[in-house]
Amino acid sequence: MDELLSILKENALESPDNIAKMLNISVDEVRKRIAEYEKRGIIKGYQALVNVDALNINRVTALIEVKVSPEREGGFNRIANRIGKFPEVQSIYLISGDFDLLLFVVGADLKEVAFFVSEKLATIEGVQATASHFMLKTYKHHGVLMEAQDEYERLKVTP
Amino acid sequence: MSTNDSKSRPDVIARHLVDVPRSGIRDFFEIVNSMQDVISLGIGEPDFDTPWHIREATIFAIERGATSYTSNLGLLKLRRAIADYVERTFALRYDAEQEILITVGVSEALDLAIRALCNPGDEIMYHEPCYVSYAPLIQFAHGIPVSVPTSSDHEFRVTRKALESRVTPKTKALLLNYPNNPTGAALTTKDAQDIADFVQENDLILITDEIYAELTYDRAHVSPASLPGMRERTIFLHGFSKAWAMTGFRAGYACAPPELTDAMMKIHQYTMLCAPSPSQEAALEALTDPEQDIADMKASYLKRRNFLLNSFREMGLSCFEPHGAFYAFPSIRDTGLSAQEFAMGLLDQEKVACVPGTAFGPSGEGFVRCSYATALDELKEAVQRMAAFLNRLK
Numbered sequence: 250m251d252e253l254l255s256i257l258k259e260n261a262l263e264s265p266d267n268i269a270k271m272l273n274i275s276v277d278e279v280r281k282r283i284a285e286y287e288k289r290g291i292i293k294g295y296q297a298l299v300n301v302d303a304l305n306i307n308r309v310t311a312l313i314e315v316k317v318s319p320e321r322e323g324g325f326n327r328i329a330n331r332i333g334k335f336p337e338v339q340s341i342y343l344i345s346g347d348f349d350l351l352l353f354v355v356g357a358d359l360k361e362v363a364f365f366v367s368e369k370l371a372t373i374e375g376v377q378a379t380a381s382h383f384m385l386k387t388y389k390h391h392g393v394l395m396e397a398q399d400e401y402e403r404l405k406v407t408p
Numbered sequence: 409m410s411t412n413d414s415k416s417r418p419d420v421i422a423r424h425l426v427d428v429p430r431s432g433i434r435d436f437f438e439i440v441n442s443m444q445d446v447i448s449l450g451i452g453e454p455d456f457d458t459p460w461h462i463r464e465a466t467i468f469a470i471e472r473g474a475t476s477y478t479s480n481l482g483l484l485k486l487r488r489a490i491a492d493y494v495e496r497t498f499a500l501r502y503d504a505e506q507e508i509l510i511t512v513g514v515s516e517a518l519d520l521a522i523r524a525l526c527n528p529g530d531e532i533m534y535h536e537p538c539y540v541s542y543a544p545l546i547q548f549a550h551g552i553p554v555s556v557p558t559s560s561d562h563e564f565r566v567t568r569k570a571l572e573s574r575v576t577p578k579t580k581a582l583l584l585n586y587p588n589n590p591t592g593a594a595l596t597t598k599d600a601q602d603i604a605d606f607v608q609e610n611d612l613i614l615i616t617d618e619i620y621a622e623l624t625y626d627r628a629h630v631s632p633a634s635l636p637g638m639r640e641r642t643i644f645l646h647g648f649s650k651a652w653a654m655t656g657f658r659a660g661y662a663c664a665p666p667e668l669t670d671a672m673m674k675i676h677q678y679t680m681l682c683a684p685s686p687s688q689e690a691a692l693e694a695l696t697d698p699e700q701d702i703a704d705m706k707a708s709y710l711k712r713r714n715f716l717l718n719s720f721r722e723m724g725l726s727c728f729e730p731h732g733a734f735y736a737f738p739s740i741r742d743t744g745l746s747a748q749e750f751a752m753g754l755l756d757q758e759k760v761a762c763v764p765g766t767a768f769g770p771s772g773e774g775f776v777r778c779s780y781a782t783a784l785d786e787l788k789e790a791v792q793r794m795a796a797f798l799n800r801l802k
Contacts, residue, residue: 252711267788270718271711406437406450406761408540408589 261295314348316378432767449778450761454653469689480677482510489695502663514647514660521643524671526551534583535566536769557771564593568602581613587620587732590768590777594732604635614642620733622651627731657687712780719791734781741774758793
């Protein structure tokens with residue numbers, strides 16, 4: 250992967266000035282390349298990595314496996330995009346195995362998500378079966394461990 | 409025996425030991441350690457954790473019972489893996505059965521190499537600024553340390569001319585460390601050839617400490633040991649501390665022709681017996697997919713190196729481009745301060761620790777060592793504080 254993208258993937262707030270210094274290129278060049286990535290849809294956006302568990306709000310996330318019948322033209326694409334229109338659905342992946350689609354769905358509470366599954370998702374034509382798994386705790390998200398680990402103490406000056 | 413007793417009897421401590429000064433870095437460490445909220449660019453080890461698969465494999469090895477002595481030379485399977493790795497990486501083939509000795513870090517290997525060669529009064533040359541242990545180890549072996557200065561004019565690469573000015577009939581060996589701690593200097597192929605010619609013409613043994621070999625940037629590492637005529641007169645030292653971020657495992661090795669390996673082994677078997685077996689297992693795991701482990705860390709060092717160099721440039725601190733290790737060695741001469749004064753001032757006023765170049769030898773005067781094996785966020789804060797310090801000096 251382009252080093253510029255690795256830097257932004259690690260820290261989207263990194264300043265163009267610092268990135269320029271790290272990559273030995275000009276600040277203008279950094280801005281230009283970021284703009285190009287945005288234009289080409291390679292950078293789709295920038296979001297904060299929020300530790301939701303640490304906030305005292307009502308919110309549950311469910312991982313939902315969905316079995317669907319593929320269509321003659323387009324396979325799973327049309328139905329996946331249709332499911333994706335629901336704002337409750339955070340992510341959708343096509344997966345191998347017993348089920349076809351994997352969904353991450355959020356709601357205020359268990360009831361709300363259950364309602365979404367039974368009333369909206371399961372009733373879509375082509376959806377054959379669903380299996381819901383409610384998430385209880387997030388340990389690691391986007392490569393980041395959520396709980397601070399004790400740092401092993403290192404010497405401050407060594408030869 | 410308590411300190412008081414030895415004070416009352418000044419002849420208790422061996423004389424050649426008393427003559428060796430304490431490491432300058434030690435005093436500096438005491439001061440830094442007594443302060444709060446210091447950002448340290450003074451750390452000579454990777455800030456990365458050892459890759460998890462290596463730690464996990466070590467834990468598993470201990471569970472399986474890797475807690476006993478190994479052969480004096482070290483585990484044969486590890487020596488075989490090292491032989492392959494060294495051949496692949498350095499174009500040097502050593503026989504795992506009799507030419508490779510696993511040691512407790514390169515530090516021990518270096519001590520063994522020097523003791524194996526040195527008769528009282530023999531001279532051993534080394535270039536400086538250099539790692540803090542070289543001269544003391546030669547003194548411990550009753551040898552005479554002969555330093556060869558290097559300078560920023562030649563990017564701290566040792567020159568043939570400088571070597572020739574210091575060689576005498578008593579010179580037994582040349583001790584080399586490239587990529588270099590503290591300067592970050594790395595050799596060109598021509599430098600390596602010059603050194604090889606010099607060593608052969610003067611019939612010396614070369615001890616080459618290549619612990620930073622994997623960490624070179626825009627310059628391929630060349631081991632002088634791999635040049636024609638050198639293998640038979642070289643002790644090649646390497647280990648896992650730097651490239652794999654495994655400093656605390658203390659896993660290193662020496663490769664040399666059988667006669668030299670035997671001599672080192674004789675000391676090792678009586679003083680150390682063997683390197684710790686869990687660390688040997690860790691080293692073995694480190695060699696399963698070394699290129700991948702190293703690539704990620706190296707990519708990160710490169711970005712930080714560039715960031716630091718460009719930041720120095722911006723604040724008006726001149727620094728030659730270091731092509732290896734994870735150190736930058738900027739010149740602070742324009743400030744009018746000595747290396748010691750600069751480092752103390754920066755620590756005192758801005759709470760940034762970098763090591764005065766003089767801790768690594770007199771040619772380090774006018775320079776400070778800044779390690780970029782430091783998290784990027786800390787580097788960013790450190791350069792801001794350094795710029796503020798420099799501004800006040802103007």
